[in-house]
Each structure stands twice: as C-alpha cells, then as structure tokens.
Amino acid sequence: MITTRSQQLFEQASHSLVGSGTRSPRSGWLPAPVFVRSGEGAWLTDEDGNRFLDYVMGQGPLILGHRPAPVIAEATRTLQERGSLVSLAHDLEGEAADAITSRMPAVDLVRFSSSGTEAAMYALRFARAFTGRDVVLRFEGHYHGWSDAIHWSAHPSADSWGPDDAPSVTPGSSGIPAAVGGTLLVARWNDVGALERIFASHGERIAAVITEPILGNCGGIMPAPGYLERMRELTRQTGALLIFDEVLTGFRIGTGGAQELLGIDPDLTVMAKAIGAGFPVAALGGRREVMEQAADGRTMHGGTYNSNLLVCAAVIAACRETGADGFYERLNARGTRLADGLVEAARQAGLEACWSGVGALFQLWFSAEPPRDYREANAIVAGSPFFTLYRELRERGVLIQPPQEGLWLISAAHGDADVDRTLEAAADSMPAVAQALAEGSVGPMGGLR
Ligand code: PMP
Numbered sequence: 518m519i520t521t522r523s524q525q526l527f528e529q530a531s532h533s534l535v536g537s538g539t540r541s542p543r544s545g546w547l548p549a550p551v552f553v554r555s556g557e558g559a560w561l562t563d564e565d566g567n568r569f570l571d572y573v574m575g576q577g578p579l580i581l582g583h584r585p586a587p588v589i590a591e592a593t594r595t596l597q598e599r600g601s602l603v604s605l606a607h608d609l610e611g612e613a614a615d616a617i618t619s620r621m622p623a624v625d626l627v628r629f630s631s632s633g634t635e636a637a638m639y640a641l642r643f644a645r646a647f648t649g650r651d652v653v654l655r656f657e658g659h660y661h662g663w664s665d666a667i668h669w670s671a672h673p674s675a676d677s678w679g680p681d682d683a684p685s686v687t688p689g690s691s692g693i694p695a696a697v698g699g700t701l702l703v704a705r706w707n708d709v710g711a712l713e714r715i716f717a718s719h720g721e722r723i724a725a726v727i728t729e730p731i732l733g734n735c736g737g738i739m740p741a742p743g744y745l746e747r748m749r750e751l752t753r754q755t756g757a758l759l760i761f762d763e764v765l766t767g768f769r770i771g772t773g774g775a776q777e778l779l780g781i782d783p784d785l786t787v788m789a790k791a792i793g794a795g796f797p798v799a800a801l802g803g804r805r806e807v808m809e810q811a812a813d814g815r816t817m818h819g820g821t822y823n824s825n826l827l828v829c830a831a832v833i834a835a836c837r838e839t840g841a842d843g844f845y846e847r848l849n850a851r852g853t854r855l856a857d858g859l860v861e862a863a864r865q866a867g868l869e870a871c872w873s874g875v876g877a878l879f880q881l882w883f884s885a886e887p888p889r890d891y892r893e894a895n896a897i898v899a900g901s902p903f904f905t906l907y908r909e910l911r912e913r914g915v916l917i918q919p920p921q922e923g924l925w926l927i928s929a930a931h932g933d934a935d936v937d938r939t940l941e942a943a944a945d946s947m948p949a950v951a952q953a954l955a956e957g958s959v960g961p962m963g964g965l966r
Pocket residue numbers: 576631632633634635637660661662663729733734762763764765789790799
C-alpha cells in the first residue's frame with residue numbers, strides 16, 4: 518500500500534524511469550527510496566517533509582554539506598555573467614588546475630573530466646600509452662567506475678570470485694566483452710605475498726596497478742603497514758605506473774589526499790567528488806614527465822563538458838573553502854568522535870564493534886577487528902545486523918547508506934550538536950540491532966536479498 522509521497526513518487530517515476538542501481542530498493546533503500554526535496558548543510562528534507570541528518574553526502578562530493586553558500590554563489594555568478602560552457606580555452610581552467618596541483622603532492626599537471634569513471638578510463642589509457650604494455654592489475658572490492666575497461670571483480674559474489682590465492686577475473690556487469698578480461702589481473706588487496714607473486718610472474722607485462730589507497734568502496738579499509746610502499750617499489754622496479762584512485766579520498770580526508778597522509782607518491786592520481794563539492798567534475802593528474810605525454814595529442818582524451826566554466830568556478834570556490842587552516846583537522850576530529858561514539862553505543866548494547874577508515878570517511882563493523890580486504894568484509898557483512906542499524910537510524914532521522922560496503926561520510930556542515938544527535942539516535946537504535954543479531958536477521962538487507 519502506498520502511504521507516503523516518497524512511495525507515490527517512486528511508483529510514478531517507474532513509468533518512464535528504470536531504477537538506478539545505487540538508489541533503488543535493490544541496494545537496500547527500503548521500504549522505499551528517500552525522495553529528496555532539498556538539502557541544506559548536513560540536513561536533507563524528503564518529499565514527505567521528514568528531515569534527515571545526512572551521512573550519504575551525495576556519495577562523497579558534499580564535503581562542504583548541501584548547498585554550500587560560497588560555492589553556490591561563485592557558480593551562480595559564473596553562470597549569470599559568463600555562461601555554463603564554451604568548449605574553448607578560458608582562465609578558470611588553469612586556476613582550477615592550480616588549486617589542485619598546489620595541494621596534491623604527486624600531481625604536477627592535470628586534465629579535467631566530468632566523472633570519476635571517465636578520469637579512471639583516461640588513467641588506464643594513459644598508462645598503457647606511456648608504458649607500451651596492456652596489462653592492468655586491480656584489486657577485489659575496489660571500484661574505479663563502471664567502464665568495460667575496469668569494472669571487473671569490483672564486488673564479485675562468493676560463487677564467482679574463485680580461489681583465495683587466485684581470484685577470478687569476473688565482469689561486474691553483463692554486456693562487457695569477455696576479451697577485455699584478458700587485459701586484467703586481479704588480486705586480493707593488502708596481501709604483500711600475492712603482489713610479489715604476481716610481479717614475479719607478470720611484472721614485465723604490467724602497464725599499471727590501480728588501487729584505492731584507502732579502500733573506500735569496502736567500508737574505508739586502511740592499507741596494512743608497508744603494503745602500498747611495497748606496491749610502489751615493485752611498480753618502480755618493473756616500469757609499471759602506480760595509479761591511486763583518490764576519487765573518494767582526494768580533497769576529503771586531508772589537504773593532499775591519501776598520498777599525503779600515507780606518504781606515497783603515485784605516478785597518476787584520479788580525482789573527482791570532493792574537488793567540486795557537488796558539481797560534476799573529475800581530474801586525472803600526475804608527475805610532469807608522465808602527464809606531459811598527454812599534451813602532444815597522441816593519447817586521445819576528450820569531452821565536450823570537460824573543464825566547463827561552471828565546474829571550474831566550483832572547483833576554485835570549493836578549494837578555497839577546504840583550503841582554510843585546520844579544515845581537515847576539524848572534519849576528521851568530528852568524524853572520529855562520531856565513529857568512536859558509534860562503537861561505544863554498540864558495545865553498550867552488548868555488541869562487538871570497531872570502525873575502519875579515517876574520520877571523514879569510515880564504516881562501523883560489528884566485529885572485533887575491521888576487515889583487511891573485500892573477502893573478509895564479505896564474511897563480516899554476512900553475519901552482520903547492519904541493515905537493522907540503517908533502518909532504525911532512518912526512522913530516527915539519520916540517513917546512512919544501507920549496504921555495509923558503503924561509508925559514513927561527513928561534511929564540514931556537520932557540527933558537534935549533529936554528532937551528539939546522531940549518537941543519541943544510535944544509542945536508541947542499538948538494542949534493536951542486538952536483537953536482530955540474536956534472531957539471525959543478518960547479512961545484506963537483513964537477509965532479505
Ligand atoms: N573511483 C572511486 C574510488 C569511486 O568511489 C567512484 C564513485 N563511487 C568512482 C571511481 C567513479 O566515479 P563516478 O561515479 O564519478 O563516475
């Protein structure tokens with residue numbers, strides 16, 4: 518029975534719209550997707566007038582919260598005075614590029630795209646062009662966009678992922694030509710031994726290794742000490758390029774992204790999301806010697822909307838805000854307090870709990886230790902009452918992503934009072950979560966999927 522305006526709109530929309538995977542009931546948005554009217558700061562208002570403290574934050578871009586006034590003002594002024602795009606050269610492109618290169622340690626030069634998927638595709642093409650090799654090594658559980666080239670073994674199911682020490686190369690969608698799989702190698706992440714074995718057998722063929730430096734698409738899993746350092750060494754020794762996909766981490770977890778936090782310089786960096794604080798913009802950047810190859814035109818990269826006036830204005834304004842002194846210290850401190858508080862609330866209800874990630878991007882796990890890779894995460898999720906937490910919080914006006922491979926994403930608009938309010942809602946929710954665990958209501962979508 519349809520009882521809310523969100524449900525009514527969902528029903529109406531399905532007459533002409535096929536459901537988007539990440540926004541649909543299939544991904545756990547039950548009882549019906551939240552139909553959003555508007556956002557402001559840390560808050561969302563839905564079509565029924567319900568207000569939610571939002572931890573989805575547009576899947577990451579909304580680092581300054583919804584409708585951040587300085588960015589909206591700059592974007593609006595640009596639209597009104599100059600237009601949205603020219604597909605010709607303009608001053609804002611270089612200014613936006615400076616805003617990025619001045620902060621990311623391993624990024625001397627950049628090119629803009631409109632989405633993370635495109636920028637990742639460009640990174641792969643570029644690495645292959647630069648090295649003259651075809652093979653790319655990627656890791657289970659990492660997401661680098663949905664292109665044929667790389668959407669393999671992103672979130673494979675246990676019946677298709679193959680042996681622990683030799684993961685299958687599994688397409689992430691129907692419609693991807695099987696032959697593309699021949700250009701990829703897949704490994705479990707955070708496993709130095711696996712990395713060394715692959716490099717021993719295939720090192721000379723590998724054009725690039727692409728990795729999320731902190732595994733955001735699996736609940737913010739941190740790299741094991743020394744793991745990325747070894748990856749850097751092996752790529753350097755064999756002439757392969759190291760690509761950091763910082764679409765989630767860049768401009769979110771610190772001034773200079775994960776590369777600065779972890780002290781590792783990749784050859785290429787994929788960026789999107791927080792660089793535009795909610796506007797559709799992405800970038801590929803890297804070392805001068807590598808990136809300069811792009812300038813001679815041999816490696817094709819295009820896009821009518823690339824570096825349009827509107828998004829460049831947004832990048833400039835967003836970087837000005839996130840570049841303020843202490844911005845990331847405040848953000849991470851608040852997120853850490855939230856994550857610690859959630860663990861405490863769970864423990865108070867008798868649940869085992871811990872969290873992984875950094876303050877600005879984290880996940881809560883109902884386990885003694887956080888997972889180290891996708892397969893471990895899967896094992897935890899299978900026995901986890903997380904879906905009940907999502908449901909109980911939603912009823913109390915706190916919105917998180919229903920799948921546990923998702924993240925809690927905060928913004929600068931989340932104040933201390935919002936964190937307190939969230940922790941109260943969590944404390945009220947945890948008894949039902951403990952009960953769900955006792956009753957075996959566990960796994961993705963509480964076992965409904
Ligand atoms: N890489 C990572 C690490 C991501 O998290 C995402 C999006 N979630 C992408 C690439 C793809 O970006 P987009 O959705 O802008 O195409």
